[in-house]
Amino acid sequence: MQRGKISFGKIQLNIKQSPDGPNADENEVVKKSGSSEGGGFKKMDKHQMIRQIEDVAEDLESQHLKEVMGISGFGRKAAQVFDINEQIAKAKITRPGVDKKREVPEQEEEQDVIGPLPPAAVEDTERASKDEATNKEEDSDDDSSCDEDSDDEQSLSKRIPYTHEVQMQHGSRAVLALAGDPSGARLVSGSIDYDMCFWDFVGMDSSMRSFRQLQPCENHPIRALQYSVTGEMILVISGNAQAKVLDRDGFEKLECCKGDQYISDMSRTKGHVAQLTSGCWHPFNREQFLTAALDGTLRIWQGLKAKEQVQVIKTRAMGGLRTNASSCNFNRDATLIAAGCVDGSIQTWDTRKMFVNTTHCVRGAHQKGSEITSIVFSYMGQQLATRSNDETMKLWDLRQFKQPLHTWSNLYSRYDTTDCCFSPDDRVLVTGESLPKDQAEANLYFYSTKTFQEVQRIPVSNSHVVKTLWHPKLNQLFVSCGNGTIKCLYDEKRSIRGATLCVVKTHRKRQQMEMVGVSQIITPHALPLFRQEKSRSSRKKMEKARMDPVKSKRPDLPITSGQGGRVASSGGTLSSYVIRNLGLSKRVDDDQDPREAILKYAKDAAENPYWIAPAYKETQPKAIFSEKLPTDTDEPSTKKPKTEADN
Known part of the structure; x- marks a missing residue:
């Protein structure tokens, strides 16, 4: 259908005046129109229509002639002319996805x-415009669907930041807890060896060393860590029954009180009575947090000065029996509290109501007896992901909470703190696996939340993968391993700050400080009497005193020659001394036996005693010795019988 040009502005028609007057035709038209029914214009005569078309054509020719000659309207504003066909052609050329066959030809x-178009032509133009609109919508829908499919398949793997890797060494034992500051400036990690390390990305260099290490809960392993919404405080969940709150630098701000373990009703106690399993902060209240323990309760704590919990939530198994919660979490707007229990059930409560009955309760969500190690809400708040020790991970929709959207299996988990997390755009779900026996490295799995397909699989370490943290502000992945290492995966183009600040800083060794000793000043006119002694070390003074026999009080050394009236080293006994100096006039060899030398003079000593007999010659009485009388027989005499007189 041909389309003409539409002109805007005043069109001057040079119509010849009739003999009746210049306005005769207009009056005639007005009269005809005024006599119509209900007002309006009636159909004009054929001659009048032809006359007006000829006048318009002449006017257009005159305007074209004026443009060629350079005369523009004689002071009046020229009419603006818009070509509809040119506008449509330009739109088709600039808009992608439009078929070239649909372009308007130049002719x-x-x-x-x-002039006005007949009604049949108007209907044809409307139909053509509708057909073009429908064709364009179909083409755009097809193109968008194709683009979305290709984006889902290709762009998801490109969105994962794993082109570069940095390793941080926490210790030698498994790192069970990992938490990042909301601003992305710091990272804290807790291990099974009771240690808690603080990492500052701004202050670290390429050596990646923590600036502080402490044991906040003494001899209890750190099970969970989380920063508050403002990043000022850290919630520490350990193997103890008492949770602790630390400030940003690691100083203790609060320690929850312990309950009475002899009270059967857990709602009557002031705190937990068994080991803690999980805990988290309120999404927007910086002083409220939630804890879960093996005493079958979840407790909400408010404020840093309160010594008792605000609310107590009891987890119930089938039949109203008590069951323990192994993980807990708030949703993004803090309207729901979700808990994963040891019996494999998922239970939720509405925070705007009483915590007596559950809002959602899915029995048999996971295998009974296997702990639900992690329960995480998506950023949009419509989906829920759970990770369990039954080697599965499930994705749930809160609007249809009876059956899971999808179940991923063959995900071996050894630790009861293995978790999963969503990507910042909720399009990818990430989890790690423990190292099986037949594998050399543990992997990190990325799954699509729409198609449920595996997007990427990244080998991380030759040990277990315990915790995964995808920081939304840094766009970096932090993975804790069973050998005490923490790995940071990032992309140079898509990741900002964080570990990228540390890699560019080179590690510099400390320069040794050179200490200049005080030099001794010697005066030129000083006498030797007033001269100062050079300072010596205590060791040299002790060695010098050791060499001096007077100061060291050295004993006399043994004499080997035996001259000078001193005993030689070979004659150290008393007998050799007596024989050599007093008893003998001749020298006795050392090889001679002293007893034989004495026995030589035994006869002379008996005849002429010198040592003992002369000393007691005057005072010694005469010795009387008993003599034995001779008897006939040597038999003993009989015993005299005892008589009464003797008694």
């Missing part, structure tokens, strides 16, 4: 139609 553009 049709050059043809101009002036």
Whole structure:
């Protein structure tokens, strides 16, 4: 259908005046229109229509002639002319996805139609415009669907930041807890060896060393850590029954009180009575946090000065029996509290109501007896992901909470703190696995939340993968391993700050400080009497005193020659001394036996005693010795019988 040009502005028609007057035709038209029913314009005569078309054509020719000659309207503003065909052609050329066959040919553009169109032509143009609109919508829908499919398949793997890797060494034992500051400036990690390390990305260099290490809960392993919404405080969940709150630098701000373990009703106690399993902060209240323990309760704590919990939530198994919660979490707007229990059930409570009955309760969500190690809400708040020790991970929709959207299996888990997390855009779900026996490295799995397909699999370490943290502000992945290492995966183009600040800083060794000793000043006119002694070390003074026999009080050394009236080293006994100096006039060899030398003079000593007999010659009495009388027989005499007189 041909389309003409539409002109805007005043069109001057040079119509010849009739003999009746200049306004005769207009009056005639007005009269005809005024006599119509209900007002309006009636159909004009054929001669009048032809006359007006000829006048318009002449006017257009005159305007074209004026433009060629350079005369523009004689002071009046020229009419603006818009070509519809040119506008449509430009739109088709600039808009992608439009077929070239639908472009308007140049011949049709050059043809101009002036005047009102008949109703049949109007209907044809409307139909053509509708057909073009429908075709364009179909093409755009097809293109968008194709683009979305290709984006889902290709762009998801490109969105994962794993082109570069940095390793941080926490210790030698498994790192069970990992938490990042909301601003992305710091990272804290807790291990099974009771240690808690603080990492500052701004202050670290390429050596990646923590600036502080402490044991906040003494001899209890750190099970969970989390920063508050403002990043000022850290919640520490350990193997103890008492949770602790530390400030940003690691100083203790609060320690929850312990309950009475002899009270059967857990709602009557002031705190937990068994080991803690999980805990988290309120999404927007910086002083409220939630804890879960093996005493079958979840407790909400408010404020840093309160010594008792605000609310107590009891987890119930089938039949109303008590069951323990192994993980807990708030949703993004803090309207729901979700808990994963040891019996494999998922239970939720509405925070705007009483915590007596559950809002959702899915029995048999996971295998009974296997702990639900992690329960995480998506950023949009419509989906829920759970990770369990039954080697599965499930994705749930809160609007249809009876059955899971999808179940991923063959995900071996050894630790009861193995978790999963969503990507910042909720399009990818991430989890790690423990190292099986037949594998050399543990992997990190990325799954699509829409198609449920595996997007990427990244080998991380030759040990177990315990915790995964995808920081939304840094766009970096932090993975804790069973050998005490923490790995940071990032992309140079998509990741900002964080570990990228540390890699560019080179590690510099400390320069040794050179200490200049005080030099001794010697005066030129000083006498030797007033001269100062050089300072010596205590060791040299002790060695010098050791060499001096007077100061060291050295004993006399043994004499080997035996001259000078001193005993030689070979004659150290008393007998050799007596024989050599007093008893003998001749020298006795050392090899001679002293006893034989004495026995030589035994006869002389008996005849002429010198040592003992002369000393007691005057005072010693005469010795009387008993003599034995001779008897006939040597038999003993009989015993005299005892008589009464003797008694």
